[in-house]
């Protein structure tokens with residue numbers, strides 16, 4: 206995630222300043238972004254809502270000092286909060302049937318497990334493979350049902366493993382200790398608020414090998430977080446009766462930049478741009494900062510390790526505690542509206558993208574298939590997309 210202290214440059218579009226303090230959305234997002242930054246560096250934060258408070262630390266990053274701070278704000282011994290799919294593996298049995306599906310699971314921690322190494326091992330299925338001894342753990346079903354989903358959501362915003370050390374807290378004690386506080390509503394509303402606040406902050410002509418007439422427009426959310434890009438090929442805004450071609454491409458460092466053979470992202474990216482250049486009015490490719498279907502690059506690498514151990518791409522995400530696809534189509538919808546392109550033909554094999562964009566008010570007049578042949582390495586990945594994600598193969 207981008208450093209929250211980075212100052213935004215003067216806005217190109219007055220009145221819609223990214224990061225402007227008078228915007229209540231910016232204040233809400235700032236609270237989430239700061240809390241995420243603290244979790245990422247191993248510092249506990251307070252999560253408050255409905256008269257309750259939790260003190261939280263990310264199991265992946267917390268060290269001895271963070272655990273001591275957490276204990277000082279805690280009113281009871283901490284538990285380990287896990288996404289349900291991860292909890293099932295840690296408990297080595299299905300999670301209690303009483304819990305709503307996918308509700309986070311709280312696990313009681315014996316004092317022996319309250320150390321940074323054990324916590325990391327409990328959070329990370331890859332580490333677990335390296336240190337396979339079974340920990341002594343018990344479910345703690347009475348733990349705050351109201352705040353737990355927001356705690357997991359906060360870890361996901363930070364692209365951390367969705368595993369948190371958590372305890373009921375005295376908010377006053379936490380504040381005295383200097384811990385940042387964030388509200389449940391701010392956390393749960395963050396994806397929608399961030400998407401709605403996207404503002405176009407820069408634009409330049411960037412001739413590309415496959416599309417000499419290309420421009421890049423950058424969009425930034427009001428929290429100053431990571432930017433999303435639109436690659437405009439030709440003049441899609443001048444398309445007439447036939448809606449312009451559009452591709453919603455989630456960033457893939459390994460495939461797009463390095464030419465990884467594990468996926469089909471590189472050929473899809475370059476193929477889409479070349480195809481748009483051949484259209485009379487070009488098209489638009491949204492290059493979204495949603496690496497690894499929204500789980501982030503670090504977690505995607507972990508997912509790859511799990512896939513090398515036999516899981517497919519969907520089960521690997523779930524084993525980490527993430528959903529199969531964590532992307533939010535509101536980002537793409539806001540960008541298309543801002544670009545004056547609310548009607549598109551979508552270049553994709555993924556029916557969820559068509560449905561997701563339509564649900565956000567974009568008129569998808571048609572789907573254009575975007576298939577590339579398997580390369581001998583990504584065959585199983587492509588087969589899983591077809592069999593388990595319902596990708597259309599024509």
Ligand SMILES: Nc1nc2c(ncn2[C@@H]2O[C@H](COP(=O)(O)OP(=O)(O)OP(=O)(O)O)[C@@H](O)[C@H]2O)c(=O)[nH]1
Nearest residue numbers: 454455456457468495496497498508518553554555
């Ligand atoms: N979590 C995870 N993400 C992956 C894996 N392989 C590729 N990705 C990510 O998947 C995203 C690629 O998705 P898209 O190109 O939008 O493709 P799609 O959803 O399959 O749909 P279309 O290509 O439009 O048909 C990128 O963010 C990649 O980083 C994987 O094994 N695990």
Ligand SMILES: [Zn+2]
Nearest residue numbers: 457460468470
């Ligand atoms: Zn890829």
